[in-house]
Amino acid sequence: MNELKKYHEIPIGGTVITKDVVQPKTGGWRMGEKPMVNLDKCVNCLICWLDCPDTAVLAEGTDFFGFEYDYCKGCALCAEVCPTDAIVMVPDDQEVPEYGRMLNGGPHEN
Amino acid sequence: MPTIKQLAANEAKEKRFRGGHSLCSGCGIPIVVRTVLNSIETPVVVVNATGCLEVATTRFPNTAWNVPWLHVAFENAAAAASGVESAYRALVKRGKLPADEPVTFVVFGGDGGTYDIGLQSLSGALERGHQFLYVCYDNEAYMNTGIQRSSATPFGASTTTSPEGKISFGKAQQRKDLTAIAEAHHVNYVGQSAISHWHDLSDKVKRAVEVDGPAFINVLSTCQLGWRHEPREAVKVAQLAVDTLFWPLYEVVKGRFRLTHIPEEIVPIETWLRMQGRFKHLFKEENAGALEVIQQQIFDEWERLKERDRNDRAHFAPLQKDQTFTTEFEMV
Ligand SMILES: Cc1ncc(C[n+]2csc(CCOP(=O)(O)OP(=O)(O)O)c2C)c(N)n1
Ligand code: SF4
Numbered sequence: 001m002n003e004l005k006k007y008h009e010i011p012i013g014g015t016v017i018t019k020d021v022v023q024p025k026t027g028g029w030r031m032g033e034k035p036m037v038n039l040d041k042c043v044n045c046l047i048c049w050l051d052c053p054d055t056a057v058l059a060e061g062t063d064f065f066g067f068e069y070d071y072c073k074g075c076a077l078c079a080e081v082c083p084t085d086a087i088v089m090v091p092d093d094q095e096v097p098e099y100g101r102m103l104n105g106g107p108h109e110n
Numbered sequence: 111m112p113t114i115k116q117l118a119a120n121e122a123k124e125k126r127f128r129g130g131h132s133l134c135s136g137c138g139i140p141i142v143v144r145t146v147l148n149s150i151e152t153p154v155v156v157v158n159a160t161g162c163l164e165v166a167t168t169r170f171p172n173t174a175w176n177v178p179w180l181h182v183a184f185e186n187a188a189a190a191a192s193g194v195e196s197a198y199r200a201l202v203k204r205g206k207l208p209a210d211e212p213v214t215f216v217v218f219g220g221d222g223g224t225y226d227i228g229l230q231s232l233s234g235a236l237e238r239g240h241q242f243l244y245v246c247y248d249n250e251a252y253m254n255t256g257i258q259r260s261s262a263t264p265f266g267a268s269t270t271t272s273p274e275g276k277i278s279f280g281k282a283q284q285r286k287d288l289t290a291i292a293e294a295h296h297v298n299y300v301g302q303s304a305i306s307h308w309h310d311l312s313d314k315v316k317r318a319v320e321v322d323g324p325a326f327i328n329v330l331s332t333c334q335l336g337w338r339h340e341p342r343e344a345v346k347v348a349q350l351a352v353d354t355l356f357w358p359l360y361e362v363v364k365g366r367f368r369l370t371h372i373p374e375e376i377v378p379i380e381t382w383l384r385m386q387g388r389f390k391h392l393f394k395e396e397n398a399g400a401l402e403v404i405q406q407q408i409f410d411e412w413e414r415l416k417e418r419d420r421n422d423r424a425h426f427a428p429l430q431k432d433q434t435f436t437t438e439f440e441m442v
């Protein structure tokens with residue numbers, strides 16, 4: 001815990017400079033499930049990217065990439081809206097590649 | 111027609127809204143925010159009314175916003191935006207800011223902050239004619255303080271201040287038609303959209319920011335906590351609100367009305383109500399009459415809107431084949 005600031009040390013109007021702050025990781029909110037993607041089924045429609053409430057579906061430029069688990073709250077909305085069922089929810093403790101990217105049943109690292 | 115790739119390209123250039131906020135898992139609000147902000151090509155300044163969006167995205171000293179963002183109070187987001195926009199115009203006039211680099215001013219307010227407590231400041235700002243876009247994310251109750259009824263809460267919904275039980279049946283009153291109230295200010299753009307129809311919303315935003323003067327868009331968002339649905343069903347529940355005609359998608363451009371989406375198959379309202387715990391009591395035997403009333407009201411309202419659409423359709427360029435929503439639409 002930071003030391004409490006005196007009243008005259010608090011920035012006026014509570015200004016926060018975005019680039020200076022790292023957002024707290026909210027991946028710990030997950031309740032036992034996380035998403036994983038089978039890239040062989042993904043049609044790159046990006047609907048999961050837009051609908052993810054936590055911007056945890058990553059895009060690389062304008063292409064689907066994978067999941068940022070540090071921020072994924074496990075709501076399963078991405079799996080629900082995926083038109084090809086490429087996204088599946090798996091137990092949180094299941095080992096998956098770094099961004100949850102699978103190809104033809106095996107991990108896809110890049 | 112906007113494509114999701116364009117939205118992604120805009121976000122790749124500048125991620126205006128970041129994760130790490132404390133909105134609930136499966137909350138619909140970020141879909142509103144990202145669709146709106148990624149549809150605007152100019153730099154934006156955001157003003158936010160108090161509510162879940164504001165509280166959960168700005169836990170000091172953190173912020174989810176990567177754009178200039180201002181919060182003053184619950185009831186005055188539109189007034190605060192009026193001030194910011196007026197200051198901007200004054201600075202441009204004095205040559206302190208460039209005149210050829212337009213900025214878009216966007217307000218986000220919940221239904222409590224817009225239909226109820228912020229209504230007079232919104233009305234004032236619409237009447238004065240400030241150049242801004244007001245987006246109400248309507249999740250149909252005061253969610254941040256624990257699901258109190260608002261004037262956007264639909265008839266019959268159980269909330270903590272209109273609870274379902276022996277004495278009360280849920281909310282006894284009709285919801286207010288805020289979009290119609292905004293329209294009554296004779297502004298050049300008013301629209302109604304939903305998180306399930308991102309094309310429709312993106313399209314409306316693009317048109318709304320082009321018009322002269324203020325624009326208002328009322329977007330149906332969702333709240334898994336208050337509506338009591340599965341978090342994963344956030345988009346589906348909004349989709350059904352549209353497909354049951356509970357939430358018609360339309361716009362009013364310079365006073366002319368147009369439905370922007372007509373569901374292919376109209377779903378009985380019961381399907382939407384059944385998905386949500388807040389309406390569970392409506393399915394008790396003794397409340398059967400209420401369901402009929404709700405369904406009839408929806409059909410009556412739809413007929414009224416269809417009639418407006420028919421009357422005004424000649425003022426819009428015809429839709430292309432297969433087009434349910436469009437940007438290529440122009441006033442003729
Ligand atoms: C003047 C004032 N009254 C009450 C509050 C307490 N309050 C904070 S958030 C909130 C509810 C906001 O509801 P809504 O605008 O519907 O947004 P939502 O929380 O649903 O996103 C209330 C009542 C306040 N902050 N200021
Ligand atoms: S489970 Fe929810 S939070 Fe996680 S990536 Fe999917 S939509 Fe985003």
Ligand code: SF4
Binds near residue numbers: 162335
């Ligand atoms: S209470 Fe509802 S509106 Fe608020 S963050 Fe949670 S889901 Fe979203």
